[in-house]
Amino acid sequence: MSLTAKDVQTIIRTGVPMAEDIDLRVESLSSDHARVRVPFRAQAIRPGGTLSGPVLMSAADAAMYAAIMGALGKVEMAVTSNLNINFLKKPAPADLIAEATLLRLGRRLAFVEVSLFCDGDETLVAHATGSYALPQQPVSPTEA
Amino acid sequence: MSLTAKDVQTIIRTGVPMAEDIDLRVESLSSDHARVRVPFRAQAIRPGGTLSGPVLMSAADAAMYAAIMGALGKVEMAVTSNLNINFLKKPAPADLIAEATLLRLGRRLAFVEVSLFCDGDETLVAHATGSYALPQQPVSPTEA
Amino acid sequence: MSLTAKDVQTIIRTGVPMAEDIDLRVESLSSDHARVRVPFRAQAIRPGGTLSGPVLMSAADAAMYAAIMGALGKVEMAVTSNLNINFLKKPAPADLIAEATLLRLGRRLAFVEVSLFCDGDETLVAHATGSYALPQQPVSPTEA
């Protein structure tokens, strides 16, 4: 039931057309981590274009979802419950990297943190946290 | 310096290609309010597609920005500082509406709230709040 | 199983000593709404004291919890999952009011919005949203 980065990329692109539109790639995956890349040329920045909010948010959301699949395998019914993002700095003209780390994997909710930066520069351009509601497991009654 | 809904739609679509990709429309605008529509057929939901997180976030962000332009006119340098979104319910197959209301227009930060629902059903599918950093005005020293 | 505002005030003050320290009162309660008051004299503002962040956050959290008990009755195991607050304006020297409204009551999560203002002035001083994880009900398998 363990998935590769490539598997997760396919799942995300199938489910989220915007992820395919920006050529989003899942570069690495482990049981509590995922790394996503959005190529610069594919960020669809046109002349006059400056607001990359939706690209950053899409990358953050995809990285979170990838990290959860890294932990749990294919979780078809997991849905984003909350996403909070701080925009720290205007991104440079470079690939965007989103690194997601699981903060807590509960039975009902998973919490993830995402650092976003430009390839080749560790300075954060954005930082996000979020939670995913996990599908109901037919199991023991404990906490969230 | 007052802008029409159509003006704001053009500004947003020029700056945010994702907004054009989803055929985002600014339907109405006032000094503390904006209403945005994402046509259902343009939400790019393909077979197997279920996660509309990025579409909802893009609509929320655009509605916030529109509301700020409704208040201030063309604010070229306004940038999203924070966006927090709660996903409440799976959207129905219908146009998505995002209604943004200014909570507070400070000198340096504007705070906006957005209700997202499907056309024809007032039940919220998502709810967002966010802040925008406003460009520095060469003026009097007061608060944020 | 329906609770009065006074019942909820007692439950909150018993569980949250900080709420008692600031003499927090639950003024009204309905199935999707709660109104909380923090008397000015009890906000513990001393000479030099200016940062009322914790008082505002405590009031927001209590109002959310009260609104959930208004909807569900005594929910012993409900716990705050996420709270996001924007501080909009320095509060005036007056009683603080927190008005909470249920945004969505799901089976597993409840989402609440809170407007905070000073008594006698409708201008918002802060605005919060949050989610509560609800205790597991031994029931039908649907969504969050």
Place this chain on the structure above:
Amino acid sequence: MSLTAKDVQTIIRTGVPMAEDIDLRVESLSSDHARVRVPFRAQAIRPGGTLSGPVLMSAADAAMYAAIMGALGKVEMAVTSNLNINFLKKPAPADLIAEATLLRLGRRLAFVEVSLFCDGDETLVAHATGSYALPQQPVSPTEA
């Protein structure tokens, strides 16, 4: 203009009575980091008390403010603009530690991340991010 952990503790306790009520201590401070402790015996948990939300939020807010003073010295007019907190796990009966790290120090806004855990156990019990509006400096016109 550099401050010690003890200086910052005094500033916070003077300005935020709730911080003094919970015997909040600033344990360490650097130019991009602060560590705060809330002694267990002082968390005011009475029989029946379970909801420590306000204590966690107060600790997170104090740690953020401390980290900003570690970077900038005494910043009298800095005010919290946004605080977002995820509650991950019920805290154990132990001292609460809040570790704040500066994510970004802009000219107008500072962004901080806080990890909260119980002394002796690295497992996160909560995680917060937030922004502070910094006082206007009479300086060069750049960005937020």
